Amino acid sequence: xxxxxxxxxxxxxxxxxxxxxxxxxxxxxxxxxxxxxxxxxxxxxxxxxxxxxxxxxxxxxxxxxxxxxxxxxxxxxxxxxxxxxxxxxxxxxxxxxxxxxxxxxxxxxxxxxxxxxxxxxxxxxxxxxxxxxxxxxxxxxxxxxxxxxxxxxxxxxxxxxxxxxxxxxxxxxxxxxxxxxxxxxxxxxxxxxxxxxxxxxxxxxxxxxxxxxxxxxxxxxxxxxxxxxxxxxxxxxxxxxxxxxxxxxxxxxxxxxxxxxxxxxxxxxxxxxxxxxxxxxx
Amino acid sequence: xxxxxxxxxxxxxxxxxxxxxxxxxxxxxxxxxxxxxxxxxxxxxxxxxxxxxxxxxxxxxxxxxxxxxxxxxxxxxxxxxxxxxxxxxxxxxxxxxxxxxxxxxxxxxxxxxxxxxxxxxxxxxxxxxxxxxxxxxxxxxxxxxxxxxxxxxxxxxxxxxxxxxxxxxxxxxxxxxxxxxxxxxxxxxxxxxxxxxxxxxxxxxxxxxxxxxxxxxxxxxxxxxxxxxxxxxxxxxxxxxxxxxxxxxxxxxxxxxxxxxxxxxxxxxxxxxxxxxxxxxxxxxxxxxxxxxxxxxxxxxxxxxxxxxxxxxxxxxxxxxxxxxxxxxxxxxxxxxxxxxxxxxxxxxxxxxxxxxxxxxxxxxxxxxxxxxxxxxxxxxxxxxxxxxxxxxxxxxxxxxxxxxxxxxxxxxxxxxxxxxxxxxxxxxxxxxxxxxxxxxxxxxxxxxxxxxxxxxxxxxxxxxxxxxxxxxxxxxxxxxxxxxxxxxxxxxxxxxxxxxxxxxxxxxxxxx
Numbered sequence: 001x002x003x004x005x006x007x008x009x010x011x012x013x014x015x016x017x018x019x020x021x022x023x024x025x026x027x028x029x030x031x032x033x034x035x036x037x038x039x040x041x042x043x044x045x046x047x048x049x050x051x052x053x054x055x056x057x058x059x060x061x062x063x064x065x066x067x068x069x070x071x072x073x074x075x076x077x078x079x080x081x082x083x084x085x086x087x088x089x090x091x092x093x094x095x096x097x098x099x100x101x102x103x104x105x106x107x108x109x110x111x112x113x114x115x116x117x118x119x120x121x122x123x124x125x126x127x128x129x130x131x132x133x134x135x136x137x138x139x140x141x142x143x144x145x146x147x148x149x150x151x152x153x154x155x156x157x158x159x160x161x162x163x164x165x166x167x168x169x170x171x172x173x174x175x176x177x178x179x180x181x182x183x184x185x186x187x188x189x190x191x192x193x194x195x196x197x198x199x200x201x202x203x204x205x206x207x208x209x210x211x212x213x214x215x216x217x218x219x220x221x222x223x224x225x226x227x228x229x230x231x232x233x234x235x236x237x238x239x240x241x242x243x244x245x246x247x248x249x250x251x252x253x254x255x256x257x258x259x260x261x262x263x264x265x266x267x268x269x270x271x272x273x274x275x276x277x278x279x280x281x282x
Numbered sequence: 283x284x285x286x287x288x289x290x291x292x293x294x295x296x297x298x299x300x301x302x303x304x305x306x307x308x309x310x311x312x313x314x315x316x317x318x319x320x321x322x323x324x325x326x327x328x329x330x331x332x333x334x335x336x337x338x339x340x341x342x343x344x345x346x347x348x349x350x351x352x353x354x355x356x357x358x359x360x361x362x363x364x365x366x367x368x369x370x371x372x373x374x375x376x377x378x379x380x381x382x383x384x385x386x387x388x389x390x391x392x393x394x395x396x397x398x399x400x401x402x403x404x405x406x407x408x409x410x411x412x413x414x415x416x417x418x419x420x421x422x423x424x425x426x427x428x429x430x431x432x433x434x435x436x437x438x439x440x441x442x443x444x445x446x447x448x449x450x451x452x453x454x455x456x457x458x459x460x461x462x463x464x465x466x467x468x469x470x471x472x473x474x475x476x477x478x479x480x481x482x483x484x485x486x487x488x489x490x491x492x493x494x495x496x497x498x499x500x501x502x503x504x505x506x507x508x509x510x511x512x513x514x515x516x517x518x519x520x521x522x523x524x525x526x527x528x529x530x531x532x533x534x535x536x537x538x539x540x541x542x543x544x545x546x547x548x549x550x551x552x553x554x555x556x557x558x559x560x561x562x563x564x565x566x567x568x569x570x571x572x573x574x575x576x577x578x579x580x581x582x583x584x585x586x587x588x589x590x591x592x593x594x595x596x597x598x599x600x601x602x603x604x605x606x607x608x609x610x611x612x613x614x615x616x617x618x619x620x621x622x623x624x625x626x627x628x629x630x631x632x633x634x635x636x637x638x639x640x641x642x643x644x645x646x647x648x649x650x651x652x653x654x655x656x657x658x659x660x661x662x663x664x665x666x667x668x669x670x671x672x673x674x675x676x677x678x679x680x681x682x683x684x685x686x687x688x689x690x691x692x693x694x695x696x697x698x699x700x701x702x703x704x705x706x707x708x709x710x711x712x713x714x715x716x717x718x719x720x721x722x723x724x725x726x727x728x729x730x731x732x733x734x735x736x737x738x739x740x741x742x743x744x745x746x747x748x749x750x751x752x753x754x755x756x757x758x759x760x761x762x763x764x765x766x767x768x769x770x771x772x773x774x775x776x777x778x779x780x781x782x783x784x785x786x787x788x789x790x791x792x793x794x795x
Contacts, residue, residue: 144780234788
């Protein structure tokens with residue numbers, strides 16, 4: 001009789017895996033049933049009606065649109081900025097450690113404290129408007145006009161850039177120095193070295209940074225919610241606002257329907273990224 | 283393997299960020315609308331279980347009544363004592379989420395004791411209360427009966443979380459709708475279903491100062507019985523502007539204190555012009571902007587007084603006792619003060635006083651909006667939880683709360699829906715026996731003078747009560763959105779157009795979810 005060898009690594013991750021299944025996977029599976037009924041209590045099976053109706057729901061469509069716009073702007077921006085800062089840090093000789101440390105601080109500051117500051121900074125009678133008033137500039141409604149989406153992008157970048165910088169620094173550190181030496185010998189300039197050596201070798205890091213940025217772009221909802229509440233300005237009404245509000249109003253059918261669609265989209269996106277990575281690297 | 287990782291990542295992202303953010307903040311927004319179109323069809327079929335006969339079940343066991351208003355809890359406790367005399371084997375638990383309101387007593391110079399009841403802040407933690415009952419309901423439990431006074435009952439009704447009481451009302455031979463204020467009870471129906479039963483109601487009426495208005499204006503006031511604020515302003519403007527003497531000491535056009543209070547009054551009357559809860563549409567348009575500006579203008583032009591400083595209640599009481607109150611041409615009064623108009627110099631029970639000198643005021647009619655709607659409020663109203671395991675007993679208790687004797691309790695602060703209790707309570711107010719603890723008579727006897735006052739008072743109350751035709755469905759979330767933005771206009775000087783646009787977007791977003 002063949003004895004199956006259990007990978008020792010699996011034993012180590014088993015406790016976390018069990019917790020993950022109990023608190024994430026299992027609740028997700030059992031809540032799926034709500035997506036196919038019309039009411040959370042005494043609901044009747046209605047097939048795919050919830051899914052169909054969701055795409056006629058103005059608030060859901062607005063949340064979806066805003067989420068895609070936010071991700072479309074913030075992810076490339078944070079990636080480009082993180083790369084630029086990482087390359088700069090790699091280049092300088094002094095203060096590398098302290099710069100990296102400063103850039104990582106936002107990541108460890110509790111959201112509650114951070115939100116308190118941002119709110120005081122950007123509110124209508126807050127620090128920034130007082131500063132503008134001191135130089136005779138009219139007050140700007142930072143949090144209740146379409147400008148708020150840029151405020152959120154700023155907060156997102158401020159909070160998460162440090163993490164991406166670390167990833168890029170690690171990625172750049174893994175590029176063999178011989179490549180640059182050979183390129184220098186061949187007469188390649190800085191731009192050519194960047195595009196021919198650095199960026200191609202950072203492709204795996206790019207994929208990782210993109211995936212982590214996608215995850216973090218969803219997490220920014222916490223700060224958005226704390227600053228602007230459940231019903232913010234329409235330009236930053238995200239998918240999570242819709243889902244959070246559905247949860248609080250016990251509209252589980254709409255909530256789980258939206259969740260299913262989002263899981264599907266994220267699965268497809270990450271699948272696409274993995275395949276693209278594989279194709280590009282081979 | 284990568285597909286599995288992708289799927290797991292997706293689940294982690296959704297689970298970690300999408301749901302249950304209660305720990306992050308206190309200001310939870312717990313109410314939501316459900317698409318009523320799909321639930322409309324369900325309401326008629328689900329709540330009507332033809333095989334269920336709740337009335338025939340024996341009245342026994344234990345039920346729980348939940349309320350977030352401690353004032354209601356006092357009324358309920360009184361009712362429970364009497365209910366247990368009729369049904370000694372039934373146990374009724376009252377679950378009050380908040381403590382009773384604070385009362386401050388002060389003694390005036392002439393030895394009178396004045397009780398200032400600080401408005402209970404039971405609505406401060408309304409969101410937490412809603413979260414609590416939502417969780418209870420979703421877990422299949424919860425109280426048997428809920429007080430719907432502060433809750434958006436229509437959402438629970440749309441989610442099939444409340445019983446349609448009409449099946450109880452129709453099948454119960456002891457219940458006769460003709461014994462109650464039919465327009466008040468039926469006015470709170472939602473999508474044709476009677477999801478809650480009001481115990482009492484209230485309304486505001488308009489009075490005018492006979493000595494300050496000119497003859498033409500007085501004639502109009504006497505000929506009509508329903509007015510909008512705009513009509514009143516037109517009627518009284520000439521009399522207001524023609525006043526002689528120091529402009530600072532002149533009577534005001536309205537008794538409202540402060541531009542924001544004025545706006546609240548204007549908005550409350552015209553609510554349905556901006557928000558349609560049935561169609562889930564909103565239209566915060568030019569008219570809304572004009573209302574904001576109009577309210578500010580009224581205060582700037584001296585049509586209304588400035589906002590009252592409530593930080594020193596003793597100073598306010600002193601003003602009342604020393605007759606230092608300002609006059610006004612028109613006053614919006616709570617129905618409780620209608621008795622003052624007919625009592626004349628007669629000593630009638632507890633005199634309800636306002637914050638203006640209204641001794642020359644005469645009742646004129648009710649406030650209406652441009653659609654002719656005359657709104658009323660309900661104070662205590664109760665609904666049966668669909669999860670209740672003892673619906674027959676729950677119904678028996680709610681029906682008992684409508685009993686004639688129970689409804690004459692002083693703890694029921696509004697006008698009773700029970701017709702006999704309505705009349706009896708009017709008598710008790712006249713004789714001053716309403717707040718006596720040792721009332722023994724079932725029917726109050728009036729002397730000749732009191733009878734005359736009673737006839738006029740009840741006639742007017744009945745006239746006004748029959749005019750009430752609109753119960754405004756409450757939604758705490760919409761009210762909060764509007765109040766937050768309107769505050770910014772009045773307190774922070776934000777632009778009216780911007781405020782209106784924000785309200786339009788937020789409320790529209792909320793209703794369309």
